[in-house]
Amino acid sequence: MLPRPLFGYIAGASERNASLAGNEAAFARHAFRPRVLTDVSGRRQETRLMEQDHAAPFGIAPMGISALMAYRGDLVLARSAEAAGIPMIMSGSSLIRLEEVAEAAPTAWFQAYLPGEPDRIDALVDRVKAAGFGTLVLTVDTATLANRENNVRAGFSTPLRPSLSLAWQGVSHPRWTVGTFLRTLKEHGVPHFENSYATRGAPIVARSVERDFGKRDHLNWTHLDQIRRRWPGKLVVKGVIRSEDAATAAERGVDGIIVSNHGGRQLDGTMAPLDALPSVVEAVRGRAAVMLDGGVRRGTDVLKALALGAEFVFVGRPMLYAAAAFGAAGVDRAIAILKEEIHRDMALLGIERLGDxxxxxxxPNR
Known part of the structure; x- marks a missing residue:
């Protein structure tokens, strides 16, 4: 379906993929203790998060360059999420202008990768605000570019570098080549990183791409304070593992924290978000909403995260696979499957409300 380099980009993580594997393994360490003979005929999974109502306790995680995987991928994901009544977080490394996504999906969130440069921070925050987004997500676990050896082995690079191998991948995957790549070139030109800063970023084939995405090692708590002062909507910090960092973020006025290790794509060997979750919940109880990202694949995973204190979870790779395979219909079906699993699992657990x-x-699953 997808050319090998693109599939490798989605499926892989960093170095040995230890964190990627650990994220899913963490869920297997917990077993259920269901209760029986409980009337669960009225069960519901609607969720209230940061003063907003959602049809389910999960949303779609931010994923970069989605428009290379599926034609207009960010819009596909955003529209499906909007129709399903769940939030989608648009990635700052997307190839579609954030204004287009905000117009198509008013409840979408925007995730920013920001450098430690006050002027650029203010400019992007003002752009996101003008577009109409109500929630800004600051990702904080990307101080430098990760060592993604999987991408090298798969033949993926940023910037994209034309080669005979890439040409063969295009020839051998005609559906993607015609339906996504050539269609994008014909209707929208060479894709650019549209939302890295307030102005249009570099095209995906430009040598400056790596430099633009590597200027984040100066970002610190004073910049979070700057964003909080300037941003009037909900502010969420994503990429937190340590409870001390979560507490500091809450003290500085963030509305939510996403416990995440970037899907295993940054520091390999970072602990699984599910394992970090309870201590983060305890550290910020009553001061900020706590969400989780990483390793969620089934309805049972969602419910385990909720049991350990998460108020909401985000799902990434499965949704992008669905978009790449079947476009909007695939994402619609992936969302529906997860909702159906949660509905069924609630009955089998003996609960009517997610708060239970x-x-x-x-x-412990020994």
Missing amino acids: MTSDFLA
């Missing part, structure tokens, strides 16, 4: 899902329903 506490740690009492879990036991």
